[in-house]
Amino acid sequence: xxxxxxxxxxxxxxxxxxxxxxxxxxxxxxxxxxxxxxxxxxxxxxxxxxxxxxxxxxxxxxxxxxxxxxxxxxxxxxxxxxxxxxxxxxxxxxxxxxxxxxxxxxxxxxxxxxxxxxxxxxxxxxxxxxxxxxxxxxxxxxxxxxxxxxxxxxxxxxxxxxxxxxxxxxxxxxxxxxxxxxxxxxxxxxxxxxxxxxxxxxxxxxxxxxxxxxxxxxxxxxxxxxxxxxxxxxxxxxxxxxxxxxxxxxxxxxxxxxxxxxxxxxxxxxxxxxxxxxxxxxxxxxxxxxxxxxxxxxxxxxxxxxxxxxxxxxxxxxxxxxxxxxxxxxxxxxxxxxxxxxxxxxxxxxxxxxxxxxxxxxxxxxxxxxxxxxxxxxxxxxxxxxxxxxxx
Numbered sequence: 001x002x003x004x005x006x007x008x009x010x011x012x013x014x015x016x017x018x019x020x021x022x023x024x025x026x027x028x029x030x031x032x033x034x035x036x037x038x039x040x041x042x043x044x045x046x047x048x049x050x051x052x053x054x055x056x057x058x059x060x061x062x063x064x065x066x067x068x069x070x071x072x073x074x075x076x077x078x079x080x081x082x083x084x085x086x087x088x089x090x091x092x093x094x095x096x097x098x099x100x101x102x103x104x105x106x107x108x109x110x111x112x113x114x115x116x117x118x119x120x121x122x123x124x125x126x127x128x129x130x131x132x133x134x135x136x137x138x139x140x141x142x143x144x145x146x147x148x149x150x151x152x153x154x155x156x157x158x159x160x161x162x163x164x165x166x167x168x169x170x171x172x173x174x175x176x177x178x179x180x181x182x183x184x185x186x187x188x189x190x191x192x193x194x195x196x197x198x199x200x201x202x203x204x205x206x207x208x209x210x211x212x213x214x215x216x217x218x219x220x221x222x223x224x225x226x227x228x229x230x231x232x233x234x235x236x237x238x239x240x241x242x243x244x245x246x247x248x249x250x251x252x253x254x255x256x257x258x259x260x261x262x263x264x265x266x267x268x269x270x271x272x273x274x275x276x277x278x279x280x281x282x283x284x285x286x287x288x289x290x291x292x293x294x295x296x297x298x299x300x301x302x303x304x305x306x307x308x309x310x311x312x313x314x315x316x317x318x319x320x321x322x323x324x325x326x327x328x329x330x331x332x333x334x335x336x337x338x339x340x341x342x343x344x345x346x347x348x349x350x351x352x353x354x355x356x357x358x359x360x361x362x363x364x365x366x367x368x369x370x371x372x373x374x375x376x377x378x379x380x381x382x383x384x385x386x387x388x389x390x391x392x
Contacts, residue, residue: 013031042103
């Protein structure tokens with residue numbers, strides 16, 4: 001069998017390579033960068049992704065580096081009061097799996113190690129796909145260096161600015177949300193002593209929020225500061241201007257400003273997403289992860305959805321005995337409403353975080369009265385283990 005070709009070597013692409021190889025399909029993955037590297041820092045891992053780790057055979061590696069926070073806490077960034085808290089020890093009892101956080105680089109490394117030990121996976125860097133041609137029997141890609149490669153199918157896991165998507169769907173650029181995220185990681189000893197909490201803490205304010213939580217077995221603290229701005233630069237890893245950040249966070253609590261002051265170097269990215277849409281698949285070509293359904297980080301589920309995609313896609317190919325067009329069409333049909341709901345709800349959560357005035361008062365009143373068990377139950381649509389035909 002000719003290999004299945006994958007464009008993109010991020011978490012989604014590597015997850016797809018591993019899932020397909022474990023299902024018995026040979027894979028060639030092409031990463032345009034010189035090395036496999038994740039941009040960003042922290043990832044929140046909700047209970048729905050842990051069954052994917054089990055299916056991929058990487059759960060032990062993930063848990064080696066992850067932190068299990070004690071609670072999710074939402075606080076007012078202006079007045080300082082705690083709006084709501086959800087203890088997380090009940091997640092395993094309700095959903096069969098925990099809630100955890102980890103460093104993107106740690107998860108990427110775990111996936112790379114698993115792919116390297118898996119027969120049938122070929123990983124190639126400095127390889128950019130220029131064009132591809134699909135026919136009834138397979139897909140031929142031409143790389144920018146002039147090489148041509150033949151495969152049985154192509155999976156576009158090439159992210160928010162996916163070239164594959166532009167050929168398959170042709171729907172232009174992603175939607176710029178008007179929100180900017182500044183991110184940084186600091187050693188835990190640099191964090192003010194009273195804020196070295198084993199929690200995911202969100203400080204919510206008018207048109208802004210700060211989130212922080214521990215990473216890498218508690219050795220680091222991850223910080224992400226988000227605010228509304230019309231500033232724009234394409235890409236995911238730009239140098240952040242501290243003056244812009246401080247201007248937006250004037251008037252927030254001393255604890256918030258104290259946390260921000262510990263950062264010497266910020267990186268930022270402009271948050272983008274797309275409206276949920278069908279049409280990811282065209283014959284022997286399909287999309288996965290952010291290429292298919294980019295979402296804002298407010299839920300947060302980007303990584304989790306990409307790994308669900310990877311396992312579901314491999315299951316459909318195995319169930320359809322390698323009949324690619326049918327398997328790809330079934331995969332999209334199984335995933336589009338779930339991921340579309342996440343895309344939609346991520347926007348809603350962003351509005352809740354960034355509310356002001358009466359809307360903020362209503363938010364606080366609504367959330368303050370919620371029982372923790374009811375709060376956990378409200379996420380059952382997302383956190384319960386997803387099922388689909390062919391699920392092993």
